[in-house]
Amino acid sequence: MTMVDISNKPETYREATATGTIKLKTETIRLIKEGKTEKGDPIRTAKIAGILAAKKSSSLIPLCHPLPLTNIEIEITTGNDSKIHVTSTVKTRAQTGVEMEALTATAVSLLTIWDMVKQYEKDAEGQYPFTAIENIHVLKKIKLSAEEKGSVERKHKNTQS
Amino acid sequence: MTMVDISNKPETYREATATGTIKLKTETIRLIKEGKTEKGDPIRTAKIAGILAAKKSSSLIPLCHPLPLTNIEIEITTGNDSKIHVTSTVKTRAQTGVEMEALTATAVSLLTIWDMVKQYEKDAEGQYPFTAIENIHVLKKIKLSAEEKGSVERKHKNTQS
Amino acid sequence: MTMVDISNKPETYREATATGTIKLKTETIRLIKEGKTEKGDPIRTAKIAGILAAKKSSSLIPLCHPLPLTNIEIEITTGNDSKIHVTSTVKTRAQTGVEMEALTATAVSLLTIWDMVKQYEKDAEGQYPFTAIENIHVLKKIKLSAEEKGSVERKHKNTQS
Amino acid sequence: MTMVDISNKPETYREATATGTIKLKTETIRLIKEGKTEKGDPIRTAKIAGILAAKKSSSLIPLCHPLPLTNIEIEITTGNDSKIHVTSTVKTRAQTGVEMEALTATAVSLLTIWDMVKQYEKDAEGQYPFTAIENIHVLKKIKLSAEEKGSVERKHKNTQS
Amino acid sequence: MTMVDISNKPETYREATATGTIKLKTETIRLIKEGKTEKGDPIRTAKIAGILAAKKSSSLIPLCHPLPLTNIEIEITTGNDSKIHVTSTVKTRAQTGVEMEALTATAVSLLTIWDMVKQYEKDAEGQYPFTAIENIHVLKKIKLSAEEKGSVERKHKNTQS
Amino acid sequence: MTMVDISNKPETYREATATGTIKLKTETIRLIKEGKTEKGDPIRTAKIAGILAAKKSSSLIPLCHPLPLTNIEIEITTGNDSKIHVTSTVKTRAQTGVEMEALTATAVSLLTIWDMVKQYEKDAEGQYPFTAIENIHVLKKIKLSAEEKGSVERKHKNTQS
Numbered sequence: 001m002t003m004v005d006i007s008n009k010p011e012t013y014r015e016a017t018a019t020g021t022i023k024l025k026t027e028t029i030r031l032i033k034e035g036k037t038e039k040g041d042p043i044r045t046a047k048i049a050g051i052l053a054a055k056k057s058s059s060l061i062p063l064c065h066p067l068p069l070t071n072i073e074i075e076i077t078t079g080n081d082s083k084i085h086v087t088s089t090v091k092t093r094a095q096t097g098v099e100m101e102a103l104t105a106t107a108v109s110l111l112t113i114w115d116m117v118k119q120y121e122k123d124a125e126g127q128y129p130f131t132a133i134e135n136i137h138v139l140k141k142i143k144l145s146a147e148e149k150g151s152v153e154r155k156h157k158n159t160q161s
Numbered sequence: 162m163t164m165v166d167i168s169n170k171p172e173t174y175r176e177a178t179a180t181g182t183i184k185l186k187t188e189t190i191r192l193i194k195e196g197k198t199e200k201g202d203p204i205r206t207a208k209i210a211g212i213l214a215a216k217k218s219s220s221l222i223p224l225c226h227p228l229p230l231t232n233i234e235i236e237i238t239t240g241n242d243s244k245i246h247v248t249s250t251v252k253t254r255a256q257t258g259v260e261m262e263a264l265t266a267t268a269v270s271l272l273t274i275w276d277m278v279k280q281y282e283k284d285a286e287g288q289y290p291f292t293a294i295e296n297i298h299v300l301k302k303i304k305l306s307a308e309e310k311g312s313v314e315r316k317h318k319n320t321q322s
Numbered sequence: 323m324t325m326v327d328i329s330n331k332p333e334t335y336r337e338a339t340a341t342g343t344i345k346l347k348t349e350t351i352r353l354i355k356e357g358k359t360e361k362g363d364p365i366r367t368a369k370i371a372g373i374l375a376a377k378k379s380s381s382l383i384p385l386c387h388p389l390p391l392t393n394i395e396i397e398i399t400t401g402n403d404s405k406i407h408v409t410s411t412v413k414t415r416a417q418t419g420v421e422m423e424a425l426t427a428t429a430v431s432l433l434t435i436w437d438m439v440k441q442y443e444k445d446a447e448g449q450y451p452f453t454a455i456e457n458i459h460v461l462k463k464i465k466l467s468a469e470e471k472g473s474v475e476r477k478h479k480n481t482q483s
Numbered sequence: 484m485t486m487v488d489i490s491n492k493p494e495t496y497r498e499a500t501a502t503g504t505i506k507l508k509t510e511t512i513r514l515i516k517e518g519k520t521e522k523g524d525p526i527r528t529a530k531i532a533g534i535l536a537a538k539k540s541s542s543l544i545p546l547c548h549p550l551p552l553t554n555i556e557i558e559i560t561t562g563n564d565s566k567i568h569v570t571s572t573v574k575t576r577a578q579t580g581v582e583m584e585a586l587t588a589t590a591v592s593l594l595t596i597w598d599m600v601k602q603y604e605k606d607a608e609g610q611y612p613f614t615a616i617e618n619i620h621v622l623k624k625i626k627l628s629a630e631e632k633g634s635v636e637r638k639h640k641n642t643q644s
Numbered sequence: 645m646t647m648v649d650i651s652n653k654p655e656t657y658r659e660a661t662a663t664g665t666i667k668l669k670t671e672t673i674r675l676i677k678e679g680k681t682e683k684g685d686p687i688r689t690a691k692i693a694g695i696l697a698a699k700k701s702s703s704l705i706p707l708c709h710p711l712p713l714t715n716i717e718i719e720i721t722t723g724n725d726s727k728i729h730v731t732s733t734v735k736t737r738a739q740t741g742v743e744m745e746a747l748t749a750t751a752v753s754l755l756t757i758w759d760m761v762k763q764y765e766k767d768a769e770g771q772y773p774f775t776a777i778e779n780i781h782v783l784k785k786i787k788l789s790a791e792e793k794g795s796v797e798r799k800h801k802n803t804q805s
Numbered sequence: 806m807t808m809v810d811i812s813n814k815p816e817t818y819r820e821a822t823a824t825g826t827i828k829l830k831t832e833t834i835r836l837i838k839e840g841k842t843e844k845g846d847p848i849r850t851a852k853i854a855g856i857l858a859a860k861k862s863s864s865l866i867p868l869c870h871p872l873p874l875t876n877i878e879i880e881i882t883t884g885n886d887s888k889i890h891v892t893s894t895v896k897t898r899a900q901t902g903v904e905m906e907a908l909t910a911t912a913v914s915l916l917t918i919w920d921m922v923k924q925y926e927k928d929a930e931g932q933y934p935f936t937a938i939e940n941i942h943v944l945k946k947i948k949l950s951a952e953e954k955g956s957v958e959r960k961h962k963n964t965q966s
Contacts, residue, residue: 001200001201001202001206001849001852001853001856001879002199002200002201002878003200003856003876003877003878004200004876005875005876005878005896006875006876007818007875007876007896007897007898009875013490020294038163039162039163039164039165039224040162040163040224040366040369041162041366044362044363044366044367044484045162045223045224045366045370047362047484048223048367048370048371048484048545049221049222049223049370051484051486051545051546052221052374052542052545053221055541055542055549056221056542058860059857059860059861060210060213060214060217060269060272060273061210061269061272061273061276062206062209062210062273062276062853062856062857063200063201063206063276063277063856064276065873065874065875066860066873066874067549067873068548068549068550068551068577068873069548069549070488070489070490070492070548070578071486071487071488071489071490072486073485073486073488074484091488091490092490093490093578094873095875095898097287099279099289100272100275100276100279103272103275103294104272107268107269107271107272107294108221108222108268110268110297111221111222111261111264111265111268112221112222112223114261114264115222115223115224115225115261116224118260118261126258126302126304127299127301127302128260128298128299128302131298131299132296132297132298133181133264133268133294133296133297133298134295134296134297135293135294135295136271136293136294136295137289137292137293137294138288138289138292140288141287141288141289143287162366162369162370162373162396163395164373164393164394164395165393166392166393166395166413167392167393168335168392168393168413168414168415170392174651201849201852202849205645205845205846205849205850206849206853208645208845209645209706209850209853209854210853212645212647212706212707213703213706213857216702216703216710217703219377220374220377220378223370223373223374224373226390226391226392227377227389227390227391228390229390229709229710229711229712229738230709230710231649231650231651231653231709231739232647232648232649232650232651233647234646234647234649235645252649252651253651254651254739255390256392256415323522323523323524323528323688323691323692323695323718324521324522324523324717325522325695325715325716325717326522326715327714327715327717327735328714328715329657329714329715329735329736329737331714342616360485361484361485361486361487361546362484362485362546363484367484367545367546370545371543371544371545374543375543378543380699381696381699381700382532382535382536382539382591382594382595383532383591383594383595383598384528384531384532384595384598384692384695384696385522385523385528385598385599385695386598387712387713387714388699388711388712388713389712390712416712417714417737419609421601421611422594422597422598422601425594425597425616426594429590429591429593429594429616430543430544430590432590432619433543433544433583433586433587433590434543434544434545436583436586437544437545437546437547437583438546440582440583448580448624448626449621449623449624450582450620450621450624453620453621454618454619454620455503455586455590455616455618455619455620456617456618456619457615457616457617458593458615458616458617459611459614459615459616460610460611460614462610463609463610463611465609496812523688523691524688527684527685527688527689527806528688528692530684530806531689531692531693531806531867532692534806534808534867534868535696535864535867538863538864538871539864550871551870551871551872551873551899552870552871553810553811553812553814553870553900554808554809554810554811554812555808556807556808556810557806574810574812575812576812576900645844645845645846645850646843646844646845647844648844664938682807683806683807683808683809683868684806684807684868685806689806689867689868692867693865693866693867696865697865700865704854704857704858704861704913704916704917705854705913705916705917705920706850706853706854706917706920707844707845707850707920707921708920741931743923743933744916744919744920744923747916747919747938748916751912751913751915751916751938752865752866752912754912754941755865755866755905755908755909755912756865756866756867758905758908759866759867759868759869759905760868762904762905770902770946770948771943771945771946772904772942772943772946775942775943776940776941776942777825777908777912777938777940777941777942778939778940778941779937779938779939780915780937780938780939781933781936781937781938782932782933782936784932785931785932785933787931
């Protein structure tokens with residue numbers, strides 16, 4: 001059991017984007033689009049759950065470092081297929097990357113959508129023959145070098161608040 | 162925003178099993194099987210993370226009820242394909258079902274496996290072109306009626322400890 | 323330091339409702355009503371934060387007992403005055419009451435509304451001369467006796483799911 | 484749902500002070516002053532609960548950034564009126580302010596006082612006709628510019644431990 | 645990895661008492677007894693930390709079941725030797741015992757005492773040559789049979805509140 | 806109640822190592838060494854629990870500062886006596902030391918070992934006459950000055966990833 005030792009790494013700007021999908025019944029997608037899901041809006045609830053989950057990554061994943069995240073953004077789109085797509089971007093200025101945070105935000109957003117529409121996805125026996133969370137993966141990771149980071153900081157220095 | 166009101170439901174025996182898969186490089190699977198992953202054993206770590214996550218479901222998923230779980234069991238198998246399969250079973254005696262707990266355990270176990278083998282999955286640019294978490298779904302839900310529950314309890318009454 | 327010992331109390335149906343208010347600028351209330359607050363919908367976000375907070379009461383308030391809550395409901399109304407009113411109702415079948423859970427849900431909902439509209443409430447010096455959370459109190463507590471509880475349970479026995 | 488992106492803001496010294504009040508029965512205030520409250524000292528317990536809550540702000544308030552707080556100080560005074568006043572000051576060296584942390588510390592301190600004296604505040608029907616948490620607001624926010632921060636740091640450089 | 649399956653065990657009354665000791669410098673003990681420790685009262689702070697920790701046992705110890713605790717009581721005594729003794733009693737009505745909760749409460753109380761007096765225990769090099777937490781063990785476990793439990797409940801039935 | 810104000814301290818490299826022991830029955834030690842403990846491997850489980858606990862120190866110990874830890878390492882050895890020894894090292898680049906984190910990791914690792922072998926340690930009456938956690942103490946604390954830190958950083962600048 002060996003956590004990666006990041007003690008001597010410099011802080012740099014880090015960003016990661018992860019995405020994933022939940023497959024629902026066509027009827028459930030319709031209810032969501034029409035704002036008729038009884039427990040409330042699955043999309044907004046999932047975004048909030050995902051943002052909160054990103055902040056909990058290091059308490060969920062044993063060897064994940066606790067990091068002071070600077071931004072978490074979650075996009076959720078409902079296509080014409082019977083799928084909802086969640087894409088989470090997490091940013092930090094830290095000594096290690098944030099792909100686990102982006103993946104965790106995505107996974108918990110997807111789990112929350114499931115929970116919000118459970119009643120429409122269950123069959124007569126209370127089973128879920130249709131519902132599935134699919135293809136959670138990392139779209140991209142960004143790491144800016146010390147020089148690029150300095151450049152970004154000079155540019156933004158006067159616009160802080 | 163409306164949480165399901167379970168106040169007047171009787172406590173019954175509940176069980177749910179959820180499963181999911183992570184696709185890794187063949188080389189990574191080999192390292193896991195040979196016990197050579199540098200950060201430690203991904204399988205055992207994932208099981209522990211999944212069990213702890215099941216207990217956190219109601220703090221991760223906004224409308225999920227807090228329940229006193231009576232058992233959490235996680236099976237992880239490495240097949241001949243380059244995939245690892247996680248199957249989580251959660252049990253309780255409560256007023257509502259535990260499929261969200263089983264799904265959460267599965268999702269966090271899969272995220273933990275990813276974290277444990279990150280270094281082998283990244284390509285030269287630090288991206289993850291191969292890795293993906295796939296097909297998280299509920300295998301089965303069980304709910305025993307009051308009569309069945311009574312029967313189970315009578316049977317076990319003298320074997321308690 | 324003495325936690326109340328509820329070991330020998332019977333489980334009964336418990337319900338508590340708490341309410342509170344946040345005073346905002348008239349302009350901020352208008353932005354909320356028109357759905358133009360930049361960080362997202364403060365009302366929906368506050369409801370979710372309040373529900374999650376109710377579940378965390380026993381980890382926030384030292385001598386509060388951990389209880390399996392059966393329902394949490396948060397109503398948020400925006401009147402014609404420049405105030406938003408939050409009312410939280412929490413239910414359980416437990417050995418002690420849930421007024422602290424209802425108060426915690428209300429307080430954290432109100433704090434979340436503040437956070438969502440911070441940028442409109444700050445003056446030129448970054449101070450908050452207008453904003454205030456006011457009058458958090460308990461509207462009512464209900465405790466049903468064993469007989470009343472039995473009656474409620476018989477009535478609902480066949481409508482469970 | 485859009486968290487404020489603080490990735491490009493420089494770290495500066497931040498401080499925020501928030502205050503709030505709880506109105507109790509005159510008799511309850513007397514019991515507190517005489518150290519006769521059965522569950523223990525409400526003042527000390529509330530301070531500890533408030534300090535712990537400040538550290539949990541980003542897990543309670545969805546769009547609040549996780550920050551490494553450098554100081555949390557809570558003052559609690561009991562005046563001659565039947566009110567207890569809580570004032571919380573939070574400090575950090577971070578990319579965003581800490582008013583939500585100071586407000587959260589204050590709110591949870593006040594909730595804890597309520598919990599510690601519940602038994603004296605309830606009437607014969609178990610209701611709380613007198614008790615109320617009032618006027619939680621921000622007293623001041625401080626943000627030191629990079630130059631001021633440098634000055635502070637040079638001054639303290641030799642007194643560190 | 646196999647959590648004990650308590651699904652079919654009946655709920656019974658459970659109680660566990662654990663104890664432990666922290667060895668401090670004589671001078672530190674004197675400061676505590678005279679109420680002169682700069683960070684505040686270590687005894688009261690440790691009791692609160694211990695009570696909160698008991699409620700977190702199942703999130704700290706992987707295979708520990710989440711239980712609705714009915715009482716947590718922590719006694720802390722300062723003897724004539726340079727030791728402080730912590731004794732924690734935890735009660736529940738549940739399907740498994742609470743010795744891990746009593747041990748966790750004791751351990752975290754002792755850690756908190758250490759934290760509160762750190763500055764007096766460090767030597768000139770910032771090391772702790774004297775301080776040690778010693779002999780954490782279980783004093784007793786109680787489990788009442790269904791019959792004994794029924795008897796206790798009948799006795800207390802009219803004194804509930 | 807006064808948290809130490811670290812606002813004006815510079816960030817420096819910090820490291821702390823703490824150790825502790827659990828005394829078990831000879832038979833239990835044998836089962837552990839032979840990998841025959843029914844609930845799973847106590848050593849690996851304890852390491853994971855300890856690492857997660859280090860990250861929770863500031864939520865367990867009231868006046869402990871939240872810090873972004875850069876490494877947590879836990880060694881567990883089983884000697885020829887009937888004792889298991891846990892040694893935890895925690896590292897950070899922060900404004901205060903991490904001895905409480907190393908002690909917390911050690912304590913929770915030891916508690917987890919206890920939980921994993923409970924069934925073998927109990928006597929016929931369900932009591933624990935043999936088991937004890939002993940001698941938790943700090944082995945060493947390291948704090949590098951600003952100059953030493955700079956030197957370390959220059960040395961590692963090109964080896965980051």
